[in-house]
Amino acid sequence: MRKFIIRTSIFLLLATALMAVLDVCLTHKLRHYDRGRFLVWNEIFDNHIDADLLIMGSSRAWVHYSPEILDSVLHTHSYNLGVDGSCFNRQYTRYRIYRKHQPKPRIIIQNFECTTLDYTTGYEQYQYFPYFSDPDIQRWVIPYEEFTIADRIFPFYRYSNFGVEKLFANKLKVERGYLGHEKVWKVEPIDKDNLIHFTVDPRSLSLLKQFLSKSAEEGVQVIFVHSPIHISLTECQDDVDSMWHTWRQIADQYNIPILDYQYDSLSYDTTYFYNRMHLNKLGAEIFSRHLAEDLKKLLEE
């Protein structure tokens, strides 16, 4: 028995060492991977951004705001921090980590919609894998993103359990955090039993207020923007008035301007959307130009 336990222990030690080596190698590769979800994080961690205009929000921010077009009109250096599948809690986490590595911006556009003040965790957690050793990720991400104990303590386990091949499956190339989707309109029929409800989670609301107070302290101007939705989304949304009431109240409290493009001229034409919530590249570029002009006027006032 003694011999068995000693040999098994040696094997397990060697196996752990091997997994640690694999972990280091794969982490290194992903920290230099310039595709998919890792590109923005790598740019944030590697101090490449230094933007004076930041865009925050969910997937709608991610695919709606072209930094290149905004910069061409506003003569800024902008960057899109939009996080796919996120509510404000995750958007703010990305911003906090951004600020640990980058100087403060001058302006922040906070895109919002019905679900922004809800609370989400556990979506595409693999994007955090290469940064597990970072203290901010350990403090602000790992405790909240549904990682298992095994993910945290066993080297390489998180990669293996997710599937190494899948880490490289997303080959989308984003430009300064923005992705222009060249997709065409394709939607499922409206499901009246599954309406999108406006929800306010106290945790997200508290984080939003914390963010706004901090921004005011630092002299960062925040602007709330509701980017266009397709008109048919109104049939799928509930409590839209409550949403506007809440966001206007917050805006008044913190003296923040709101730009409303909810029912923009784009909203009535499916040519500009690939689904009810998301503009395609064509729509996003028209919207970005439109927004840039309005921002220019607003900032000049």
Added chain:
Amino acid sequence: MLFNSIEFAIFLPIVFLLYWFVFNKKVKTQNLFILAVSYLFYGWWDWRFLLLIAFTSFCSWGSGMLIYQSNNPKRKKLINAANIIINLLILGLFKYYDFFAQTFADLFLNGKSDGILLNLILPVGISFYTFQALSYSIDIYRNKIQPTRDIVQFFAFVSFFPQLVAGPIERASNLLPQFERPRTFNYRDAAEGMRLILWGLFKKIVIADNCAEYVNAVFAAPDAHKGSTLILAAIFFSFQIYGDFSGYSDIAIGTAKLFGIRLMKNFNVPYFSRDIAEFWRRWHISLTTWFRDYLYIPLGGSHCSKAKVVRNTFVIFLVSGLWHGANWTFVVWGAFHAFLFLPLILLGRNRNHRDTVAANRVLPSLKECGQMLLTFTLATIGWVIFRAESITAAWDYLASIPQDRLLSFPWLPSKTHYLVLVMCIVFMLAEEWNHRLQGTPLQLARIKSRVVRFTIYLILLALIALLNSGSGNQFIYFQF
């Protein structure tokens, strides 16, 4: 709790240490401990169904005692029959009731099954432990074994966690005596067990789960794929089901060895079979021999007229098909294999290949290669029926193969990934070919250097870690 889960990786060493260092004084205490951890292992999935295992175990244990104590042959027969009926009724209720009710509704009620379906959850491994428990009382009835008075020992025999949910379906004559005598730790067995666990994980995680990714994508929309892709998916499914099930069996046998228990072999290089009869002597051996001993031989076996042998063969395969699941595809799969058996029976060739292929040679002859390839092809056609959602879907799949770009390069989402997978399949086959006579791969005793042996184990481990598909796939046979 899945063998390929982190929970099991924590559970196993704790149980191992407690078993050998805390509960090692008395065999009764060890059995009680095995029973407790086996119920914990099963209850991890759904504790409510522990009552079902306990009830099944109690029925077989009680009927075994009553059969043994009775001097009246009619009474013995009655008790044995009652136990079989109770067990099969439970199995039928959970596994087949909805299937037959739906078939009835389709035939006579225009498919309206409202109110007649029970929609019961299928308890994991019910077919396995029911058959294992049944064999005990039947063997007592046949005077092959004596019953055990120790209820804990019997309950531990039925629920022994390594083989509880997907076999091998053990016989009381092999496993029960091992629970009667004190177990002593044996280094060779334990080391062999560890190797088998590693090999089983390789087959499950690297081969089966990666094949599954491709197979699932193709079987979900066969119309969207060309002939060559459909062939590749069918071949991958052959390796998926083999890697999945034989991998599970290897882990089960290896885990049992760590506790000083020897389980029967369940697979013996089936894809190196030269005909279908040999294939069935090497595939899911514990089930095949169960049906042979408790159904085929009582029906007359092969010691009767040719017509009856053919009838018995069809009965065995149809029942075996239905055992796998409540779907007509399994019945047709069974019938397909019965038809493949037919010429062998009629020509008296079903016992031709009782040895191992190329037993005294390194490589097979050209003829043997052809025979193995043909057998593998036939088995693969059978697996398409097995895997398909319905008989129509299976037919459409097979019929589509020759219709569209059969000779073109198959669809591969990632060429490098699938090249590595094919290399792993080739490695698995080469390793199993190399040890086809011993039947246990990864026998590295002839490599004297411990460093080299450890390096090989670590390479396998690295492959498991790197090629894990991340889908966390269940074992296919859990559903049976």
